[in-house]
Amino acid sequence: MSGTGTHQLSISINGRHENFDVEPRSTLAELLREQAGLTGTKIGCEQGSCGACTILFDGEQVRSCLMFAVQAADSEVWTIEGLASPPPENQTSPTPLAGLPELAEAFKRNHALQCGFCTPGMLIAGTLIGEACGGAINEERVKEGLSGNICRCTGYQGIVQSVVEVFELKTSNPAGEKPQ
Ligand code: FES
Ligand code: FES
Missing domain, CATH: 3.10.20.30 (Beta-grasp domain)
Structure with missing residues (x-):
């Protein structure tokens, strides 16, 4: 002190x-x-x-x-x-939650944000749920996992859809290869 x-x-x-x-x-x-x-x-x-x-x-x-x-x-x-964000050169430890930037892109695609006030918390909680669910991800599990995060604008559908979409794809294609 x-x-x-x-x-x-x-x-x-x-x-x-x-x-x-x-x-x-x-x-x-x-x-x-x-x-x-x-x-x-x-x-x-x-x-x-x-x-x-x-x-x-x-x-x-x-x-x-x-x-x-x-x-x-x-x-x-x-x-x-x-x-x-991409890590700055002087960053000393690796950035966790590697799927978060991809989830942010999915939020834009799926109209999962309006005012954006809830979005940082939704992205962090959504990425943690997506990573924890692995191959067992589905809408119900995502809704349950996000139940402590309130959004007053979107009605949640785009948010839930984004998490399922990104982490379903990651599980079925863990190397991140683009489909031919
Ligand atoms: S501001 Fe912390 S949970 Fe609402
Ligand atoms: S986008 Fe406004 S509170 Fe969620």
């Missing part, structure tokens, strides 16, 4: 170690948006119900509005900015 009542901590964010001074009551979502400038992580309900603030935290899906920033000391965090 520093002399001003803030805490000093180091976090790996999107493959790079960064240091922060944080207030004891700051949430991880606030740190990401306000101190790290990563506004792709959205804040909606601030009580764990909507999934807009979903990030990858030490490999697990986490609602960053429910965590204090100090709890993230020495952890590895990935946000939509790092997961959806």
Whole structure:
């Protein structure tokens, strides 16, 4: 803890170690948006119900509005900015959720976003579900897996369709070869 009542901590964010001074009551979502400038992580309900603030935290899906920033000391965090972009040259660890950029393309194709507020959380949750389902992916499993992520615009059909489409294809064609 520093002399001003803030805490000093180091976090790996999107493959790079960064240091922060944080207030004891700051949430991880606030740190990401306000101190790290990563506004792709959205804040909606601030009580764990909507999934807009979903990030990858030490490999697990986490609602960053429910965590204090100090709890993230020495952890590895990935946000939509790092997961959806090509890695910068100085990135020290490989980018997880390799299927996410492809899912983002499918969202565009299938009109799975309108205002986009839920989209970062949907992409992270959707990729995790798709990877976990493997060959057993179907609409019901995707709907169940996304039930904690709320979208007020799309009616969900394009979102569910995109996850099934991308991960069905990956399972039937794991090498990613284009059909002749
Ligand atoms: S803002 Fe975190 S779950 Fe809604
Ligand atoms: S696209 Fe607007 S909340 Fe989902």
